[in-house]
Amino acid sequence: MKVFQSPPSLNTTRRFPDNMTNAHALLLKAKMGEKGNRKETGYAVPAFNVTTFQGINAAFKAFELLGSSGLLAFSNSALKHFGLGDPLFGLEVASEYVAKMAKRSSVKIATHLDHGDYTSEAGRKVVQGAVEMLTSVMADNSTDHNTKKSTDLADNIGYTREVVNMAHPVGVSVEGELGVLAGEEDEDTKSDFSTYTNPDEFEKFITETGVLLIAPTIGTMHGPNKGKPGQKVKLNIELAHELLKIADRVQPETVFVAHGASTLYPQVVEYTVNQMGQIGSALADRFTQTWKDFVGTDWKQIKGLISAGFAKINTDTENRQTYLAGLLGAVNENSAKIDIRWYDNQTTDAITQSYIMKLIMAGDYGVWYEPKINVDKFVFDLNRSLKEAIEAAK
């Protein structure tokens, strides 16, 4: 007879480089509403998918301005980008860069592998590397990344448990996924179908894998088009509360993760359409409609998720869009500026505004010290510089 062995618990005494910690520590604090010595209502930590050094710099600038908990996520394709095609080299480069930035910072930072794939040989190497070099990993085994079909529950549990066995003893938190999310995040996470998380399977999954972070599917979608234009995504908040009840009974330290939760900024769309119009009608004719057709999840529903125990909100699309908006604005302002730094600064400042806004929306500010601006007065507006936006909120 096979005896069920309980999964190893997360080693919370592991020392990471200065100011770095595992994601679960930051997320549990958020779920409990802990800020400084105070206890408030729960908030969420947005996980920013960073793909460039400028993106990392922008995130640090936002965290430090607001005294936020910082969560930087790396997808496999981002790691390839950092690593000149080699995700393992990308892990080395990116993790050392973040550790150096964290050392001179005054907030706490976690680094996370997004959509780690333990179902394939190549993916397994990246997950193993991430356990060594990051502070948190996602073991996304709900979909077979080769066949794009959903895996059996037993396989998902088996793979995920292997990652927990490897990661928890060295203090690295693990995120599991149960159910399949529709949409396309990047080349590695495309799916045309989605299924809701089944509550009975959910209980079995968290009990047997031991994961403390779990991404259930309750109706969110990856990518910039979360529905037909004009349609709204409807999240199953009721199901989220049902799952929260189970988690509270089985493992109260469980935190939920929302994937595909990008809420697009209407002012960014408006700004971009305006810039394209100014650059030339040919450009505007080709792309204005695409921009207007982007559909995000409305923030009201995401707030509903936060109150149902979702402490990690993955955000990517709106930041990518903001980068592009900033680039168009920079090109429009001066297309003869022969200075790479200038374009870098313009786009980095744009993303920083987007990050500041998202941290404020999620309630992730004043965690380590009081914010350096009045968060109620901050207005995300690409028509002015980052410096002006910050000054206006002082």
Ligand SMILES: [Zn+2]
């Ligand atoms: Zn995702």
